[in-house]
Amino acid sequence: MSTPFYVSPQQAMADRAEYARKGIARGRSLVVLQFADGIVFVGENPSRALHKFSEIYDRIGFAAAGKYNEYENLRIGGVRYADLRGYTYDRDDVTARGLANVYAQTLGTIFSSAAEKPYEVELVVAEVGETPEGDQIYRLPHDGSIVDEHGSVAVGGNAETISTYLDQRHEDGMSLAEALKLAVQALSRDTNGSEREIPAERLEVAVLDRTRPQQRKFKRIVGRQLGRLLEEGGASTAAEAEDPDDEE
Amino acid sequence: MEANTRSTGRLPAAFLTPGSSSFMDFLSDHQPEMLPGKRQLPPTQGVIEAPHGTTIVAVTFAGGVVLAGDRRATMGNVIAQRDIEKVFPADEYSAVGIAGTAGLAVEMVKLFQLELEHFEKVEGTTLSLEGKANRLSTMIRSNLGMAMQGLAVVPLFAGFDVDRDKGRIFSYDVTGGRSEEHGFAATGSGSLFARGAMKKLFHKDLTEEQATTLVVQALYDAADDDSATGGPDVARRIYPIVTVITEDGFRRLTDEDSSDIARAIIERRLEQPDGPRAALL
Numbered sequence: 001m002s003t004p005f006y007v008s009p010q011q012a013m014a015d016r017a018e019y020a021r022k023g024i025a026r027g028r029s030l031v032v033l034q035f036a037d038g039i040v041f042v043g044e045n046p047s048r049a050l051h052k053f054s055e056i057y058d059r060i061g062f063a064a065a066g067k068y069n070e071y072e073n074l075r076i077g078g079v080r081y082a083d084l085r086g087y088t089y090d091r092d093d094v095t096a097r098g099l100a101n102v103y104a105q106t107l108g109t110i111f112s113s114a115a116e117k118p119y120e121v122e123l124v125v126a127e128v129g130e131t132p133e134g135d136q137i138y139r140l141p142h143d144g145s146i147v148d149e150h151g152s153v154a155v156g157g158n159a160e161t162i163s164t165y166l167d168q169r170h171e172d173g174m175s176l177a178e179a180l181k182l183a184v185q186a187l188s189r190d191t192n193g194s195e196r197e198i199p200a201e202r203l204e205v206a207v208l209d210r211t212r213p214q215q216r217k218f219k220r221i222v223g224r225q226l227g228r229l230l231e232e233g234g235a236s237t238a239a240e241a242e243d244p245d246d247e248e
Numbered sequence: 249m250e251a252n253t254r255s256t257g258r259l260p261a262a263f264l265t266p267g268s269s270s271f272m273d274f275l276s277d278h279q280p281e282m283l284p285g286k287r288q289l290p291p292t293q294g295v296i297e298a299p300h301g302t303t304i305v306a307v308t309f310a311g312g313v314v315l316a317g318d319r320r321a322t323m324g325n326v327i328a329q330r331d332i333e334k335v336f337p338a339d340e341y342s343a344v345g346i347a348g349t350a351g352l353a354v355e356m357v358k359l360f361q362l363e364l365e366h367f368e369k370v371e372g373t374t375l376s377l378e379g380k381a382n383r384l385s386t387m388i389r390s391n392l393g394m395a396m397q398g399l400a401v402v403p404l405f406a407g408f409d410v411d412r413d414k415g416r417i418f419s420y421d422v423t424g425g426r427s428e429e430h431g432f433a434a435t436g437s438g439s440l441f442a443r444g445a446m447k448k449l450f451h452k453d454l455t456e457e458q459a460t461t462l463v464v465q466a467l468y469d470a471a472d473d474d475s476a477t478g479g480p481d482v483a484r485r486i487y488p489i490v491t492v493i494t495e496d497g498f499r500r501l502t503d504e505d506s507s508d509i510a511r512a513i514i515e516r517r518l519e520q521p522d523g524p525r526a527a528l529l
Contacts, residue, residue, distance in 0.1 A: 055369050079369045087282070087362055105258045128307040189498055216365075 016118045017110060020142035023120025024066040029137035030124075031186055032063055032149075033170060034135050035179035038128045038209040038217065045204035053206040055218035056199065057082040059127050061208045065156035066121035066142075072208045074103060076213035089216070096127030100138035100146055108144020118142055120153040128217055132172065154186065156191030162186045180205065181233030200227055255517045270358065272387070284333035284355050285390030295379030295398035299328035301353060302476040303438035303470045304335065304345035306406045306417045307450060310429055312494035313415025315343045316463040318438070318471060319486050320478030321350050328335040330481060337498045341363045342380055345389030345492050347436030349399040356387055356401055357510040363387075377409040378388035381426060389424030399419035404435045408493045415493060432462075445469035450527040460490050460501065465523055466510045480510035 007015075015151075022123040030043030031053055041053040041063050052065045056078050081102055082094045111118045123140040139155060147174035152170040154162035157162060165186045174182070184203065188195050205221040212219065221229065249286050254505035262278040272283065280286045300323040306315045312334040317334040320327060328350075336357045344360060346353035363383055368374050373381065382406050383497065391401055405418040432450050434442040439442040445466040464480075467488050487506040492499050501509075517523060 029486070051372060054372070073264050074259075076266075076370055077259045079366065080263045080271075080274055081259060083362055083366050083369075084279070084282075087271075087358070102259055104255070106264075109258045119362070183528070 001053055007032065011050065012114075017086055019141060020111070020118040020120050024122050024142065024155075025157030027065050027067075027156055028067055029154055029158045029187065030063055031152060031154045031162060031166060031183045032124045032137055033152045033166070033179045033183055034132060034150070034172070035176050036132070037176065037211045038180050039126045039135055039137065040176060041124075041126075041202050041206045041240055042180060044187055044198050044202050047201050051191060052204055053220075055216065056099065056121050056125070057086065058215050059129075059208060059217050060094065060096050061128075061206065061218050063126070063155070065119075065159075067119070070119045071085045071121045072121065074106065074119075074123065077106070078103065078108070078125075084114055096136045097124050098139060099123075100105045100125045100130040100140060103140050104144045106144070107140060107142060109238060113141045114190055122159075124153060126208060128210045130210065150243075158190070161189060165189060175205065177229045177233035180229050184230070184233075194225075200230055205229075249331060261277075263455045264511060270369045270383075270448040271363050274366075279359065283358065283390070284352060285387070285393070287394075289394060297323055297366065297521065298352075298399065299323045299350040300476070301332060301334045301347050301350045301436065302474065303405045303434065303436040303442055303465060303467060304347050304424045304428070305434045305439075305446065305466045305470075306345070306404050306441045307446060307454070307462050308415040308417060309454040309456055310452075310501065311415070312408055312456065312461050312492060313406045313417060313491050314456070315345050315378075315404065315417075316460075316467060316488050317345045318467050318478045319481070320471075322476045325475075326480070328476065330484065331486045331491055331511060335491050335500075336361070337367070337500075338380065338405070338407070338492070339374065340497045341374075341410060341493060342377065343406065343493055343498055344384065345406075345435070346401060347402045347403070348401040349412055352391065352394065352402070353401040355479040356403070360384055370452075376411065377407045377416060380407065381405055381428075385420065385424045385426045387424075388420050388422070392423060395422040400529070402435050404433055404438040406493060408497075409524075412494065413495070424455075432466075434466065434470075436477070438467075438474035440521075441473040442470040445523065449524060455489040456492060456494070460492065460493055460505075461509055461513070464488055465512055468510075468513055468517065469523060473508065480514060482511070490504060 004187055028044045033040050042054045056062045062075055110116050114141045118175055125138045127136045129135045137149040139149050139153050150167040182194050188198055208217045275282050301321050304317045315335055319331050321329040321332040324509045327508055338344045344357055365481040400422045403420055409416050417433045418426055419429050419433045421425055432446040449462050490501040490506045
């Protein structure tokens with residue numbers, strides 16, 4: 001009988017983390033930003049049908065980078081969790097914090113269980129509050145840790161470069177058009193610093209808008225509305241150069 | 249297996265198992281005792297006393313459909329509640345009004361709303377109006393056991409069919425039998441009288457305003473002849489719930505609007521107690 005190879009726990013975990021990170025890095029990055037009326041999700045996605053962002057519950061949205069079948073599975077699990085919880089208790093008892101905890105436990109267990117391959121996904125769970133101070137954004141890397149984020153967050157392969165870019169430029173109380181423009185600028189930057197153009201058709205954009213009269217605040221921004229916002233964002237920065245108080 | 253809906257702990261395997269887009273299917277696999285239809289009823293003598301909702305009416309008009317209900321719930325010959333709500337949005341383009349055992353009906357509506365919302369979130373698209381109507385049928389059928397013991401729920405489902413560009417009404421019987429109604433429909437104890445009123449007042453090219461007036465007239469007539477249906481309560485300012493569904497989606501008339509309609513009708517009834525008259529020929 002042959003003796004199994006000894007692999008130190010540190011090494012095993014480092015290997016698993018590297019495996020997951022490489023998988024995530026293969027996909028495009030995406031960003032989640034706070035703006036005056038809520039939270040906007042922006043990503044490059046050539047598909048119209050396979051979404052990176054989606055609604056989980058009234059005020060809670062979901063974004064994911066990495067392997068589609070894995071995050072889709074987690075997304076549906078989250079929808080089931082939220083709907084069951086809302087049905088058992090009350091709609092108000094479904095929170096992003098609770099959902100993020102469940103995802104963290106799920107990802108963490110999978111990551112450290114030797115029997116399963118780690119998930120190659122990185123998630124964002126965001127909840128829009130009554131006021132900007134009440135907004136919550138949680139980033140969940142592949143290993144099941146939770147990071148409580150403010151202002152802006154990027155996930156995916158190129159996340160570090162994009163995060164740095166966003167951190168320097170994101171401000172509280174931006175309009176949707178401004179936030180969208182900043183997000184697109186951030187996503188257009190490659191690791192080596194060069195820029196490329198992302199056409200509107202390749203953008204997937206969704207918002208959690210606290211001003212929506214409906215109970216469900218999640219909304220996709222597509223077609224003409226997206227085009228209008230992208231134009232507006234471009235125009236407002238030009239106007240801003242002359243008069244910074246022009247835009248609210 | 250212990251249900252895990254608490255805020256910590258890994259998602260149970262059932263949550264991550266690929267399966268149907270139906271919340272009810274998920275519940276019946278994972279936690280069947282949560283479904284109203286799966287509950288075991290203790291053996292009882294006679295009919296169980298529980299508040300009952302009464303009259304719901306619906307009318308189509310050019311461009312949409314109106315669904316309305318009175319506000320009374322009765323238990324035997326006692327008025328159990330004067331301001332009950334029996335008409336609810338099911339989703340953006342449909343609404344459901346319920347007559348029958350109030351507690352069960354409200355629970356059924358909650359589950360139905362969730363079923364449509366869950367499907368929408370999982371699939372990324374909404375069910376067809378026909379699909380929604382069929383789903384409601386299944387839910388009523390699963391309640392048949394309780395219906396046999398006197399706890400029946402008989403809804404009226406109305407919605408705007410975005411594919412066919414018109415308002416449609418579906419009525420149900422206790423066994424889940426579904427039938428599409430053309431023009432107008434009513435359910436509940438006062439429905440006979442409401443239907444009579446609507447039959448005389450309805451025509452194909454009603455405007456939205458006429459349709460909302462028509463349903464309140466019909467509810468007034470139902471309340472006039474059925475003791476379990478409540479008329480507009482001017483003293484307490486409790487007026488019928490009137491909802492309109494058009495291509496712009498679901499909208500509930502404000503209390504102010506429905507009180508205006510109800511007051512105008514009461515005003516006319518002071519002169520003509522039997523309401524508007526149809527031509528004899």
